Amino acid sequence: MRRVFFFLVASAVVLAIAFGLASLPGTVSAEIGSLSLSVRTPLAVLALILVILIAYSLLRLLGLVLHLPRHLKLWRSGRDRARGDRAVTRALLALAAGEARGAQQEAARARRLLGDTPQTLLLAGEAARLAERSDEGDAIFRLLAEHKEGAFLGLRGLFRQAVARGDWAEAARLARQAEAVHPGGTWLRSDRQRAAIESGDWRAALALAEPPSRASLAAAAADADPDPNAALRLAREAVAADSTLPAATLALARRLRALGRERRAMAAIEQAWERAPHPSLAEFALAPITEALARATAAQGLAAHNPNHPESRFLLARTALGAGLTGEARRHAESLRTAGIGWRRLWLLIAEIARAEAGGKESPAEREALRAAATAEPDPAWRCRECGGETPSWQPLCPHCGAAGRLAWETGPRKAVQALARS
Numbered sequence: 001m002r003r004v005f006f007f008l009v010a011s012a013v014v015l016a017i018a019f020g021l022a023s024l025p026g027t028v029s030a031e032i033g034s035l036s037l038s039v040r041t042p043l044a045v046l047a048l049i050l051v052i053l054i055a056y057s058l059l060r061l062l063g064l065v066l067h068l069p070r071h072l073k074l075w076r077s078g079r080d081r082a083r084g085d086r087a088v089t090r091a092l093l094a095l096a097a098g099e100a101r102g103a104q105q106e107a108a109r110a111r112r113l114l115g116d117t118p119q120t121l122l123l124a125g126e127a128a129r130l131a132e133r134s135d136e137g138d139a140i141f142r143l144l145a146e147h148k149e150g151a152f153l154g155l156r157g158l159f160r161q162a163v164a165r166g167d168w169a170e171a172a173r174l175a176r177q178a179e180a181v182h183p184g185g186t187w188l189r190s191d192r193q194r195a196a197i198e199s200g201d202w203r204a205a206l207a208l209a210e211p212p213s214r215a216s217l218a219a220a221a222a223d224a225d226p227d228p229n230a231a232l233r234l235a236r237e238a239v240a241a242d243s244t245l246p247a248a249t250l251a252l253a254r255r256l257r258a259l260g261r262e263r264r265a266m267a268a269i270e271q272a273w274e275r276a277p278h279p280s281l282a283e284f285a286l287a288p289i290t291e292a293l294a295r296a297t298a299a300q301g302l303a304a305h306n307p308n309h310p311e312s313r314f315l316l317a318r319t320a321l322g323a324g325l326t327g328e329a330r331r332h333a334e335s336l337r338t339a340g341i342g343w344r345r346l347w348l349l350i351a352e353i354a355r356a357e358a359g360g361k362e363s364p365a366e367r368e369a370l371r372a373a374a375t376a377e378p379d380p381a382w383r384c385r386e387c388g389g390e391t392p393s394w395q396p397l398c399p400h401c402g403a404a405g406r407l408a409w410e411t412g413p414r415k416a417v418q419a420l421a422r423s
Contacts, residue, residue, distance in 0.1 A: 084113035084120075091123045100131035116143065118150030125157045129164075137161055152182040163191050168198035176204075197397065197404065200224070203234075205404070213405025215242030220396035222251040231255050239268070246278040246409070247394050253284055270305050277311035278409060280394070286319070296323040310341055317349060326356045343380065347373035382407040 091106035107124040114120050121144040128137035138161055145154025155178040162171035172195045189208055196204035202221035209217045218238035225231040232255045238248035249272035256265035269285045272278075285302050289295045299319040303312035317332035333350050351369035355362065382391045385408055389400030397404050 080113045084110050087113060088119065088123065091127065095123070095126055095130060098130065100127065103127035104131055118144060118147050118153060121147070121150065122153050122157070125154075129157070129161065134161055134165065152178055155181060159195075160191070163195060168195050171195035172199040172201055172204065193404070194402070202396075206234075209404065211241070214238075215245045215248050216396045216405035216407070219245065219247040219251040222255065228255065228259060232259070243272065244276040246272065246276070246280050247396075250280060250284055270302065273302055273312075274305040276409075277306050277309045277315075279311060279315075282311070282315050292319075292323040295319050296325065310336060310339075314346065314349070317353075321349070321353055321356060324356075326353055329353050330357070342377040344373050344376040345379045347376050380410055383410050384408075 087106045087110040091103050091110055094100075094103035094106055103123070104127040107120065107127040111120045111124055121140055125137050125140040125144060128134075128140055138158065141154045141157035141161065143154070144150045145158065147154065155174050159171055159174040159178060162168075162174055171191075175192045175195055193205050193208040196202070196208065197217075202217060202224050206214065206217040206221050215238045218234050218241060222231045222234035222238060225234060232252070235248070235252035235255050238245070239252050242248055249268055253265040253268045256262070256268065266285060269281050273281055282299065282302060286295050286298055289298050296316075296319040299315050303316050306312050313332045313336050317329045317336070320326075320332065321329035329349075330353050333346065333353060336346055337350070347369050351366045351373065354365035354369055357363070358366070382394050383389070384391075384398040384400060384403060384406050386398060386403035386406040387401035389398055391399050391407065394407055394409075398406055
């Protein structure tokens, strides 16, 4: 209805204009040399309008002819853009499907149609990486790293290439560059931490660590840092993260001892023994003492901080035997056996006690203890919570699976430990 109304109004306006022109009085005369023209005014007005329209049309046609190359270029650019966008989409689909050849072909087509933009270079680099063409991928990612807007993507791609070929020093360097370009990112956190660890940069690994591995990495960083004050701070951070980890306490105690703060070092060891005794803590505490009886006395002072723990009883038995106190050594060893502790090292210690009681000669008691040691429970050891692998000494990384901070000290049957605590 509205269209009909506008059509009627427009028709009325046109008719009114035509009627107005037709009713114009007079004539218009023009002389060109010997030629003389004379027309009525309405016809002259129509002729003028027609001339203006023709002139306008010619000017427009001339403009189109002059701008034809530009319009053709824009048309080709739009066509290439549309084809390039389709190539990008197909390349993404091929990458998602793991089709290396298709991804490379579509990425190359996208580069040809759209040029070397960050998007096309990233697609080409990822396609080369999928096809395991590392040299080509490195070249493309380096080209991408030169782009102001795509530098981070290029460095990230080069980092992943370095990780894939095991070049950890290069990977750590690229990670630092990428962090400088795009600070605060959480990209590939585990790979960046692994690169820092493999290249020996424990502080960088610590900066990327999650809470479960912070204590281990801080202890490793403290042991590796040549600056005594920085190492001391890292050791304290390790103890704060996990006060039951012997390596953390030992890192702190070693730094304190190196700085001449022996009393503080021993205080740290005693506090750790109270929380979670471990043979390495006793070894550190008794290291400066060479006289056997003095070692036995010092062991009593350390064990007093957690007297009913199996490690305390074992330490007392071992140092008493070393001091020639076989009766005392036998008493502590028997208390462990009565509580149900069946470690191999305990039976070996009982065998040593039996030989000492026999004046250094082999005895039936010694042979019995050695037979028991052959089938005894395994000694406490470090076991990985990630893969279950066992290792005899603590390390910041599991030697089997490479997990950081996942080694835990397994002490044996819980019932035996509880029995000792009640005794």
